[in-house]
Amino acid sequence: MAEVELEYVNSFIDSRGKRRYVFRRRGHKRVTIKGHPGSAEFMANYHALLEKSGGNSPIEIGASRTKAGTVNAVAVALFKSDAFLKGLAKDTQRPWRRIIDHFREFKTPSGRVYGDNSIASIQTKSITDFLEGKTANAQKNSLKAIRFLIRFAISKGHLVHDPSEGIETVKADGPRSHGHMTWLEPQVAQFRKRHALGTMARLALELLLNIAARRYDAHLIGQQHIREGKLLWRPHKTIRTTGKILKIRIMPELQAALDAVPSEARADGVLTFLVNDYGRPFASAAAFGNKFADWCRAADLEPVLCDDGRVRNYRAHGLRKAALTALAHAGATGVELMAVSGHSSLDQVQVYIDEVEQESAAEAAMMKLAKVSEIKTATSSD
Structure with missing residues (x-):
């Protein structure tokens, strides 16, 4: 060589x-x-x-x-x-x-x-x-x-055609991976119980859960993004694509977490909501993610064995998924979900709507079955 x-x-x-x-x-x-x-x-x-x-x-x-x-x-x-x-x-x-x-x-x-x-x-x-x-x-x-x-x-003129055209990669064996674990209400409640209002851990959870922000954006959002009771920012992931700007209302849970953090928790001149143990902004999204993992472990959130055979932990990105799932349960449309998440296509948010619709349809079907069973029981008793 x-x-x-x-x-x-x-x-x-x-x-x-x-x-x-x-x-x-x-x-x-x-x-x-x-x-x-x-x-x-x-x-x-x-x-x-x-x-x-x-x-x-x-x-x-x-x-x-x-x-x-x-x-x-x-x-x-x-x-x-x-x-x-x-x-x-x-x-x-x-x-x-x-x-x-x-x-x-x-x-x-x-x-x-x-x-x-x-x-x-x-x-x-x-x-x-x-x-x-x-x-x-x-x-x-x-x-x-x-x-x-x-x-x-x-x-640059070194090639005339693309030799990679037509190449198909292998399909993954077994169940399709669903990525990061989506937080459910029990995990959110457990985290809140461990990390009270006034802590940076609690503020991080409420920020991620209430505006469905990605980890990268969450560690940069701060006072400079507040406009008329809303947060206005351009997601990092869309800077090179759509350039979409998001404007999302600050919900009461998030406002309470913001108000509860003492001013001395941040060093002078720091605008970001989330800061490290020294009151300074996190050096990177990864640094924030590592700290959030520490907070999850402190809350005794146990890892889960998923249906694809992988063991996953509850982490920051799972709160974004939880937020979108909650919006879908509340009846938000695909366009409304995109307006919050910053996704660029309906296909990317349809999974949350499909999940809610499946649950609702299954519940309706089982209720019909229960009603038929009640009628049969009442008839047989006569």
């Missing part, structure tokens, strides 16, 4: 004669990176450290050593492009970069890695070979990332 030059990475020979690689950036702790520069594992760790230490650095992954038109060269250009850096959310950039790096390191039967090959030589079989053996979900995500790379190559 050719040596790859990476910014902030230094190497040395240890006492055992083995070459080691260390990530060094001014103002940050030195970290040893396992593996060899250019490998998928190494690059994933490198990019994580780079972003953690500040990011926004010119990441030319061996650019001076790659030949124009190769998979490596196209990947290098993609990672520096506006299409990647501005067109994709950071939560999408990280996993797609890892997938593309894995694709570059994938070996042909002759032992040559894809990255050294011309992008024009990539055929449909090249992609299906890369997908072989992966789970259904991994295949789906991998194909999205590879297609993004290929379409970028087409836009």
Whole structure:
């Protein structure tokens, strides 16, 4: 494997004669990176450290050593492009970069890695070979990332057609996953009992439950978003798509939680409703999610074995699902649900309506059966 030059990475020979690689950036702790520069594992760790230490650095992954038109060269250009850096959310950039790096390191039967090959030589079989053996979900995500790379190559004139067209990923075995656990009233009541009004944990629950916000948006919403008794904000997930702005009334439960939090809980000048133990805004949505998980554990919310065989815990996103389910039970239409959730299509909220309609229809059917049974019993007693 050719040596790859990476910014902030230094190497040395240890006492055992083995070459080691260390990530060094001014103002940050030195970290040893396992593996060899250019490998998928190494690059994933490198990019994580780079972003953690500040990011926004010119990441030319061996650019001076790659030949124009190769998979490596196209990947290098993609990672520096506006299409990647501005067109994709950071939560999408990280996993797609890892997938593309894995694709570059994938070996042909002759032992040559894809990255050294011309992008024009990539055929449909090249992609299906890369997908072989992966789970259904991994295949789906991998194909999205590879297609993004290929379409970028087409836009730059390196390819004429898309070799990924027509590729079908495998279907998942067993029951379909329903994702995060939807909170039910017993779990909400248990959380409220453990975390009283005036605590940040209680405010987090009421915020998520009353406006059906995503975790990312919830940790950023604050005083600056209040307009005439309502919260007005643009969901992060819609910034690059519809640009939809949501305006939702502050319900009494949420207002009570806001009023109960003492002003000294937040540092001076902090506007966000949710803050960490130091009174500062959470560093990221993930940091908030981790804290919320701690609050769930403190409330003794037990994990649940789901019908797809996976064990899941009650977490922040499950409250968004609970909020939409409650709205559907209250008779909200699909359009009304979209107005609260920020979803862009009716199909995305129809699942909540279908669930409520199934329950209502089943209850009506059983009531009819009960009525017939009562008539039979009364007739037989006569």
